[in-house]
Amino acid sequence: MYKVVANSELAPGYKLVKIHAPLVAAKIQPGQFFVLRIDEKGERIPMSIFEFDRKRGYIETVVHEVGKTTKKLASLEVGDGIMNIIGPLGKPSEIRRYGHVVCICREGTVGAIHPIARSLKRAGNKVTIIVGARSKEYVFLLDKLKKISDEVIVATDDGSMGRKGYAVSALRDFLKSNKVDLILSIGPTLLMKTASKIAKEHGAKAISSLGAIMLDGTGMCGACRVTVGGETKFACVHGPEFDGYKVDFDELKRRQKMYVEEEKIALKEYERLL
Amino acid sequence: MSKKILPKRVDMPEQRPKERVKNFEEVALGYSETQALKEASRCLQCAKPRCVKGCPVRINIPGFIKCILNHDFKTAIKIIKKSNYLPAICGRVCPQELQCEKNCVLGRKYEPVAIGRLERFVADYNRSREYKVKKKVKLNGKKVAIVGSGPSGLTAAAYLASYGYKVTIFEALHEPGGVLVYGIPEFRLPKEIVRKEIEYIKNLGVEIKLDVLVGKTLSLKELFEMGYSAIFVGTGAGLPKFLNIPGENLNNIYSGNEFLFRINLMKSYKFPEYDTPIKIGKKLAVIGGGNVAIDCARCAVRMGAEVSLIYRRTEKEMPARSEEIEHAKDEGIKIFELVSPIKFIGDEKGNVKKIMCVKMKLGERDISGRRKPEVIEGSEFTIDIDTVVIAIGQSPNPLLLETTPELRVTNAGTIIVDENGETSIRGVFAGGDIVTGTATVIQAIGAGKKAAYAIHQYLREVGDV
Numbered sequence: 028m029y030k031v032v033a034n035s036e037l038a039p040g041y042k043l044v045k046i047h048a049p050l051v052a053a054k055i056q057p058g059q060f061f062v063l064r065i066d067e068k069g070e071r072i073p074m075s076i077f078e079f080d081r082k083r084g085y086i087e088t089v090v091h092e093v094g095k096t097t098k099k100l101a102s103l104e105v106g107d108g109i110m111n112i113i114g115p116l117g118k119p120s121e122i123r124r125y126g127h128v129v130c131i132c133r134e135g136t137v138g139a140i141h142p143i144a145r146s147l148k149r150a151g152n153k154v155t156i157i158v159g160a161r162s163k164e165y166v167f168l169l170d171k172l173k174k175i176s177d178e179v180i181v182a183t184d185d186g187s188m189g190r191k192g193y194a195v196s197a198l199r200d201f202l203k204s205n206k207v208d209l210i211l212s213i214g215p216t217l218l219m220k221t222a223s224k225i226a227k228e229h230g231a232k233a234i235s236s237l238g239a240i241m242l243d244g245t246g247m248c249g250a251c252r253v254t255v256g257g258e259t260k261f262a263c264v265h266g267p268e269f270d271g272y273k274v275d276f277d278e279l280k281r282r283q284k285m286y287v288e289e290e291k292i293a294l295k296e297y298e299r300l301l
Numbered sequence: 302m303s304k305k306i307l308p309k310r311v312d313m314p315e316q317r318p319k320e321r322v323k324n325f326e327e328v329a330l331g332y333s334e335t336q337a338l339k340e341a342s343r344c345l346q347c348a349k350p351r352c353v354k355g356c357p358v359r360i361n362i363p364g365f366i367k368c369i370l371n372h373d374f375k376t377a378i379k380i381i382k383k384s385n386y387l388p389a390i391c392g393r394v395c396p397q398e399l400q401c402e403k404n405c406v407l408g409r410k411y412e413p414v415a416i417g418r419l420e421r422f423v424a425d426y427n428r429s430r431e432y433k434v435k436k437k438v439k440l441n442g443k444k445v446a447i448v449g450s451g452p453s454g455l456t457a458a459a460y461l462a463s464y465g466y467k468v469t470i471f472e473a474l475h476e477p478g479g480v481l482v483y484g485i486p487e488f489r490l491p492k493e494i495v496r497k498e499i500e501y502i503k504n505l506g507v508e509i510k511l512d513v514l515v516g517k518t519l520s521l522k523e524l525f526e527m528g529y530s531a532i533f534v535g536t537g538a539g540l541p542k543f544l545n546i547p548g549e550n551l552n553n554i555y556s557g558n559e560f561l562f563r564i565n566l567m568k569s570y571k572f573p574e575y576d577t578p579i580k581i582g583k584k585l586a587v588i589g590g591g592n593v594a595i596d597c598a599r600c601a602v603r604m605g606a607e608v609s610l611i612y613r614r615t616e617k618e619m620p621a622r623s624e625e626i627e628h629a630k631d632e633g634i635k636i637f638e639l640v641s642p643i644k645f646i647g648d649e650k651g652n653v654k655k656i657m658c659v660k661m662k663l664g665e666r667d668i669s670g671r672r673k674p675e676v677i678e679g680s681e682f683t684i685d686i687d688t689v690v691i692a693i694g695q696s697p698n699p700l701l702l703e704t705t706p707e708l709r710v711t712n713a714g715t716i717i718v719d720e721n722g723e724t725s726i727r728g729v730f731a732g733g734d735i736v737t738g739t740a741t742v743i744q745a746i747g748a749g750k751k752a753a754y755a756i757h758q759y760l761r762e763v764g765d766v
């Protein structure tokens with residue numbers, strides 16, 4: 028059992044959950060993830076880390092409540108247990124000096140971006156973070172992001188905070204007056220696809236962390252197959268980060284929708300039983 | 302031979318095909334005491350038993366059969382467990398027809414003694430009576446780590462514990478057992494039985510730590526630093542192979558491993574009671590002809606699909622056990638022989654809808670001695686389906702090897718070991734599918750047993766014990 032030691036709301040549908048998982052906390056590197064299973068009948072889902080405390084053995088993750096498992100996770104109270112947590116999984120981000128890096132994300136994926144941006148900054152890069160969100164309400168952890176970067180740009184769909192429009196539009200504008208060497212995107216597939224396209228036009232490298240559907244997370248099933256540069260890769264072991272120029276984002280998007288019907292059934296059942 | 306021999310073995314009761322395709326319960330039901338006694342009475346108690354030579358772990362077969370005849374089932378299990386800690390499992394899944402039973406002298410004229418069924422009977426009889434061996438072993442103060450909880454790891458752990466070591470198994474998944482829990486389906490090997498056999502091994506003092514992916518969570522070096530004096534690696538062959546043909550990443554195309562993992566380990570057949578979903582569809586095709594392919598096909602039938610098995614050679618060349626192929630056919634699975642897929646075709650949503658195939662013919666024999674399938678030009682045709690399972694084999698799990706470059710491996714990705722099972726790293730031993738490539742449960746058990754002994758010798762030599 029892995030105990031929940033803190034759980035706070037960041038925004039409607041978003042929680043910051045802190046868990047005691049010493050083996051994962053001891054080793055996890057920015058860019059890596061872990062897989063959890065809440066209880067006996069639960070599914071295994073991959074999650075990223077927002078923060079880790081190697082000494083005390085804690086990991087923190089931003090939970091976006093999109094379906095049954097994430098809702099259940101978000102509902103756990105301090106002292107509740109999670110049955111299984113395995114990690115760190117996947118390859119760490121390649122942290123080195125690129126020059127100027129833009130990290131682009133949306134709402135909850137600030138969680139996954141945070142430790143990567145921090146390490147990039149420590150490695151001597153200039154780091155700009157662009158955060159997109161529906162509205163002001165969905166912009167969170169901004170102080171943390173400001174602390175570890177040179178600049179944070181906020182874009183909201185309704186203009187209630189920062190500039191109005193999508194994060195990728197903010198990126199386009201930013202590139203008009205800045206030379207950037209790497210654009211690292213974590214977020215909805217369309218955001219990553221567009222960010223990678225923009226990177227290519229701009230002549231910057233592109234890295235995206237792919238949200239493939241996973242099962243074991245250790246390379247034994249192939250559920251997380253993605254096509255990169257015409258080759259099949261397993262996102263859980265060869266990734267989750269890949270060269271954004273080469274990723275077949277359309278295939279990824281289709282594969283993410285494989286279980287939409289079942290996800291609806293699962294959620295309905297869950298809500299009925301609540 | 303003075304005694305009159307019953308020419309035929311005692312049949313084992315089975316669930317009828319019509320019934321069993323509707324459930325995941327065990328197909329073969331096992332002998333009753335009377336049936337077991339009758340079958341045991343067929344054994345000639347050979348002075349030089351050939352059956353034992355055919356058994357990879359050399360169980361004293363006539364010995365335990367004699368105990369059955371004497372109604373002494375406790376001694377029977379003791380005899381078996383001396384050589385094999387997982388008899389309820391082996392009695393169910395071993396290919397006895399190629400091992401002990403193949404060698405049985407009765408087989409020359411009649412049917413061989415049903416050794417596997419008797420082994421199963423003894424194991425089940427004692428398990429259902431909660432019989433536990435209470436053996437207090439004095440700990441020698443040394444620790445050994447085992448990586449992977451498949452049959453090789455479990456066996457190595459059990460023997461090392463019986464030698465007096467403090468043994469810890471590190472397993473990546475959330476349940477111990479390896480293929481026994483994530484691969485082989487419930488209806489061939491009930492998970493409750495695997496759990497009980499593992500419980501027994503835990504009672505010997507073996508500790509199992511789940512959720513540890515060695516190579517990521519902990520390295521081999523760290524295990525040594527944690528005070529383990531030797532390590533056994535039994536990580537298995539769990540990397541699924543794909544066909545590498547167009548359209549393979551369309552939705553609803555699974556590897557055999559993923560399909561079985563969802564059903565057996567995650568209990569997808571009980572969705573939505575269990576959270577993990579699976580796609581079955583109306584028409585499902587399994588590609589392949591081995592045990593894994595047959596297991597996938599038989600699972601799919603139970604979940605209501607019309608199932609075809611597509612195989613590029615003929616049924617005769619199928620590597621699956623013939624008994625299982627018969628079971629599959631009885632359950633209504635159609636076999637397409639001499640057919641090979643060349644492309645998957647999907648709809649606008651990216652869901653697979655058709656398989657384009659070619660017809661094959663058998664040509665010259667290849668190195669395996671099987672006739673090589675060759676494409677018949679211009680024979681393309683399509684099959685309508687909505688789910689595909691690709692079960693054409695697994696390679697060794699590469700993860701630990703990639704993160705441990707000092708571990709020497711072959712081109713096929715298997716770990717290189719010496720005759721004692723020791724790897725290129727001193728104190729690290731390996732066995733099972735990670736060394737041999739995909740093999741059998743009993744071979745993995747044999748490797749675990751051998752390695753345990755070698756580890757014991759090694760630790761005595763280096764003066765640790």
Ligand SMILES: Cc1cc2nc3c(=O)[nH]c(=O)nc-3n(C[C@H](O)[C@H](O)[C@H](O)COP(=O)(O)OP(=O)(O)OC[C@H]3O[C@@H](n4cnc5c(N)ncnc54)[C@H](O)[C@@H]3O)c2cc1C
Nearest residue numbers: 072073074075090091094095096097238239240241283290
């Ligand atoms: C490497 C990686 C890191 C991730 N990090 C985070 C994180 O830090 N915080 C967070 O909230 N989410 C994260 N996710 C996504 C998270 O795993 C999914 O949202 C979760 O599995 C959904 O489960 P559910 O039952 O709540 O929703 P469901 O109803 O099952 O699905 C909702 C959506 O989530 C996606 N999804 C479903 N199952 C999986 C699965 N097994 N693996 C991946 N995606 C799936 C589907 O595309 C689906 O559209 C990450 C995913 C990956 C691959």
Ligand SMILES: Cc1cc2nc3c(=O)[nH]c(=O)nc-3n(C[C@H](O)[C@H](O)[C@H](O)COP(=O)(O)OP(=O)(O)OC[C@H]3O[C@@H](n4cnc5c(N)ncnc54)[C@H](O)[C@@H]3O)c2cc1C
Nearest residue numbers: 449451452453473479480515536537733734740741742745
């Ligand atoms: C579907 C299927 C059906 C089969 N049917 C039969 C049959 O009927 N009869 C028969 O004799 N054989 C059968 N086999 C073959 C048999 O199951 C295997 O040969 C046997 O299980 C191999 O045992 P093992 O101990 O080497 O590894 P496995 O059983 O593969 O176990 C390896 C374990 O190690 C874990 N692991 C891997 N890497 C790591 C790591 N880095 N850190 C921690 N843990 C790790 C895995 O999660 C797994 O639990 C079948 C195989 C399959 C897939």
Ligand code: SF4
Nearest residue numbers: 344345347352405406
């Ligand atoms: S070879 Fe056959 S008859 Fe002889 S001891 Fe073995 S099982 Fe009995």
Ligand code: FES
Nearest residue numbers: 242244246249263
């Ligand atoms: S999740 Fe199973 S191989 Fe990646």
